[in-house]
Amino acid sequence: MSPPSYRTLDSPVRRRFLAGLGSLWLLAGLGLGPSPVAASLSPQQLRRSMQAEYGAQGVAVLEEWFALLDRLRPADLEARLRGVNDFFNRRIRWLEDIAIWRQEDYWATPLETLGRGEGDCEDFTIAKYVTLKELDVSEEELRLIYVRARIGRSSITQAHMVLGYYETPGADPLVLDNLVPSITRGSRRTDLDPLFSFNGRGLWAAGSSQSRADPVARLSRWRRVIDRMRQQGFIQGE
Amino acid sequence: MSLIKQLWLIVAALLLLAFGGSLFIGVTASRAYIEQEVLIKNADNASALALTMSQMPKDPVTLELLVSAQFDTGHYRRVELRSPKGEIIEQRLGGDAIRDVPAWFVDLVHIEVPPGRAVVQDGWRQLGTLVLESQHSFAYRSLWRSTLSLVGWFGLAAVISLLLTWWIVRQIRRPLSAVVEQAQHIGQRRFTTVPAPRTRELREVVEAMNRLSAAVGNMLGEESQKLDRLRQQLQHDPVTGVLNREAFLSQLQIHLDSQDARASGALALVRLAHLVEINERLGRAETDALLHEMAHGLEQFGQAHGGGIVGRLNGSDFVLLLPGKIDLGQLRHDLGRRLAAMRERGRTPVGLPGALIDYAQGDQRSMLLASLDGTLSAAETRSDEGLMIAEGPQRRSLFTSHDEWRYALQVAMAKGIYLAHYPVLDATGELLHIECPSRLRLAGEWQPAGVFIPWISRLGLDSQLDLVVIDEAIRDITHRGKPLGINLSVASIQDAHFVIELQSRLKARPDVAKLLWLEIPEAMAIHDLASFRSLCRALQPLGCRIGLEHVGASFTRIADLQDLGLAYLKLDRTLVRGIDRVAEQQTILRGMATLCHSLGILAIGEGVENREEARVLFELGLDGATGPGIRQHEKPAD
Structure with a gap:
């Protein structure tokens, strides 16, 4: 079977529908394998998005973030991890989603996080994940980890998310957390109890190579945030 | 390629296009949908199982039980747990459950969905990756079924549209063949008219051709009237x-x-x-x-x-x-x-x-x-x-009563007829056909037609005699292979039985029919135009030529006869005799010949007395001549 030609059909709705079908088909043909993510960001578009949503103050923070990327790119891995962790832990004020977004659980893109200057644990984790990925840290080695966190010495636990860095899949990860400013090994974080982890592999890859017309694109939170990141300029190129 | 055939091809092509397009889009869309669904199911189930495993004790029995439970109660092709290094910890594989779908269809559609992957967490460490593939052979079956019903529906649609097309084509073809026939008639210089069909485009063509025919008819009428006025002046008393x-x-x-x-x-x-x-x-x-x-x-x-x-x-x-x-x-x-x-x-x-x-x-x-x-x-x-x-000349009548005549004629016809041979030649002296007046053996002698024909008419034996003559002519043509001209009596052509007999004889011998020239007197044809028309229609398709003899007084009626497709006219002796001396007569004959030629009809002069007359006739443009003057100079053929 050869890829279909839909040029003869000219109703816009129909064309979009068929284009969607066509790309789905193309996608299926490619097998949806983990394709290299061309997730290089577009500074101009990011500036425009930031200007539009958060004004000059937001752009200033964005420029600092760009400066951070430029500074850390030549640095070694440890410096990059620390630099990114510190940048967000310092810049961003922790707040519940309900307070920021008036939603129970909202996954913000790094631009939204930076623009507002506040975020909850997922927003920290996503922002760090995206920044490290931008600094050429392999996606394989990064995992977003759901953890149960005990606050202080009390027995009160809270749902929390951290970013783990795995040198190897079986290794004890380095944990980038917003509760504890320094980076430590997971095994030493007795206050955290890991439950499940995931990363962008597969989902991210699928998201990055699919058009916005993909009906699955907005089905999961993770995909939704990826989609918004694309619109804002974090991901460009197909 | 004929218009009808093109129409059929277009209909077939459109049907195939619609069918192929629908089938392709239908199958492709269904396949894409199925792949999407299976993809989501793979991913979600993998995540769900990995999440469960992450919370459970990580001893091999528990892991095995979890994988088995998921695999056995679900619809999977593969569920496996691999260590971070890629070694298989647990694996369950199911076979492909497709049985009733042809292999070529499976190859053609080929649904391929990547497996769902999720990492099983053991504390901070990764225990392994769970890889899960759903069973999707059901999709082939449902695609195959929908393809079959689509083919069935299109088969039905094809039958209906072909029936419709057949009907439409028939509606078009009938007037179209009438138009084609008319065009062919005009090509043969028979200016016929046909009833205008309902199809607009065809109607315009037919109306235009009918106008042409009418114009030609008028022109012929005027020309022939002009000639007739000349003839009147020459032959008629002015008072x-x-x-x-x-x-x-x-x-x-x-x-x-x-x-x-x-x-x-x-x-x-x-x-x-x-x-x-x-x-x-x-x-x-x-x-x-x-x-x-x-x-x-x-x-x-x-x-x-x-x-x-x-x-x-x-x-x-x-x-x-x-x-x-x-x-x-x-x-x-x-x-x-x-x-x-x-x-x-x-x-x-x-x-x-x-x-x-x-x-x-x-x-x-x-x-x-x-x-x-x-x-x-x-x-x-x-x-x-x-x-x-008045006292008539003393004549020796062969027989005295009707009964004697009837008996004698019947016997003579039964014994056989003899055909005299008088040639009709063209300008180069080639034979056009041989005129064959019949002779019957009566009272011990071969009697010329003039003796017995009046009695034949009187006794109503015309069609019987004509059939005997036709049989003899067929024999003659078979024997000599030369074209023969036969006179038919008007009583015969009015006799439907005779026409059918003649038709069947000529149908049986198409080779002979081509060499047969049939003629009836002009006055008789005009007198009963309907019978003459039906004779022409019955016999012309068989290949024989039909003409009129003794044409003169009713030449003006040629405009009414032109659509019959007459092959020749024999112009009456009164017009031919003395042609070399009378200038007006020459004018008339030249006009008649021209008119005949414009209709694709041969003009033949009757009763040519001598070579001089024949020469003038051919100079005037006549195509053939017959008569005593021709007979004498015939090349000795027999």
Whole structure:
């Protein structure tokens, strides 16, 4: 079977529908394998998005973030991890989603996080994940980890998310957390109890190579945030 | 390629296009949807199982149980847990459950969904990756089923649309073939008209062609009328409109020499008595009117009695030629009443004495006229109303009664007929066809047609004789392979049985039909146009040529006959005789030949007396000539 030609059909709705079908088909043909993510960001578009949503103050923070990327790119891995962790832990004020977004659980893109200057644990984790990925840290080695966190010495636990860095899949990860400013090994974080982890592999890859017309694109939170990141300029190129 | 065929191809192509397109889009869309669904199911189930495993103890039995439980109760092709290094910890594989779908279809559609992956967490460490693939062979079956029903539906749609197309094509084809036929007729210079079809485009074509045909018909009508006026001037008496003396006498001679039913009949001579006195009393104009009235009355009488011919011999004498009439007593009665009626109707009392005589083939014209003249004088002296029967020439009749004639003719026809051979040649001396008057052996001798044809007509044996002649002609053509011309009597062509017989004989011998030229006298064809038309329609498709003989007086009617596809006209001897001397006659014949050629009809001159006449005829553009002058110079063929 050869890829279909839909040029003869000219109703816009129909064309979009068929284009969607066509790309789905193309996608299926490619097998949806983990394709290299061309997730290089577009500074101009990011500036425009930031200007539009958060004004000059937001752009200033964005420029600092760009400066951070430029500074850390030549640095070694440890410096990059620390630099990114510190940048967000310092810049961003922790707040519940309900307070920021008036939603129970909202996954913000790094631009939204930076623009507002506040975020909850997922927003920290996503922002760090995206920044490290931008600094050429392999996606394989990064995992977003759901953890149960005990606050202080009390027995009160809270749902929390951290970013783990795995040198190897079986290794004890380095944990980038917003509760504890320094980076430590997971095994030493007795206050955290890991439950499940995931990363962008597969989902991210699928998201990055699919058009916005993909009906699955907005089905999961993770995909939704990826989609918004694309619109804002974090991901460009197909 | 024919229009109809193109139409069919277009319909078939559209059907295939619609079918192929729908099938392709349907299958592709379903496949994409199925792949999407399975992809999500893989990812979600992998995540769910990995999440569960992450929370459970990580001993091998628990892991195995979890994988088994998921695999056994779900619909999976593969569930496996691999260590971070890629070693298999647990694996379950299911076979492909497709059975009733053809392998080629599976290969063609080929659904491929990447497996779902999720990492099982053991504390901070990764225990392994869970890889999960759902069973999707059900998708092939449902795709195969929907493809089958689509094919079924399109088969039905194809049948319906082909039926519709067939109907439409039939609707188009009928008027179209009528148009094509008309165009072919026009190509053969037969300017027919056909009823206008309902299809608009075709109707325009047909109307245009009908207009063309009508225009040609009008033109023909005008041309032939012009020629007829010339002929009238040459052959007719200017005062009364009947034939003048020369024309009538040559007509009479033709009848006396004739080989057909005209060869016997009656002549009547009627005189407008005391013409000089009447002229003095009434004046010229009144007298002319009287003469005209009288000629007209005689013409009407002639028409009523089987196509009589009226001529004006001199100032006061009119002669009426009635072929086929032999019962003089009856004729005397009828004509007497007619003359009495004319006498009474006229404003001026006039005397109309007359004389009657019968004639037969071989009689001397001068003797007949002299006898009539003498009897008329006798009648005139007796009274102005006398109508006397003149003493005819002594003739030896072969048989005395109808029954004897009938018996003798039947026997002779049964014994066999003999066909005389008179050639019809074209300008280069090549044979066009051979005229074949029939001969019957009666009273021990071969008798020419003129002797027995009047009796054949009288006894109603025409179609029987014509069939015998046709059989003989078929034999002759088979034997010699030369084209033959056969006369048909009008009684035969009116006989449906005869036409069917003739048709079946010619159908059986298409080779012979091509060499057969059939002709009937012009006056007869005009007289019963309907029978002649149906004869043409029945026989022309078989390949034989149909023509008219003795064409002259009714040449104007050629415009009505042109659509019949006549092959040839034999122009009457009265027009041909003396052609080398009379300039007006040449004008007429040249015009007739031109008109014939414009309709694709051969013009042949009858009764050519000598080489000079033949030469002039061919110079005038006639295509063939026949007659004694041609016979003498025929190349010795037999």
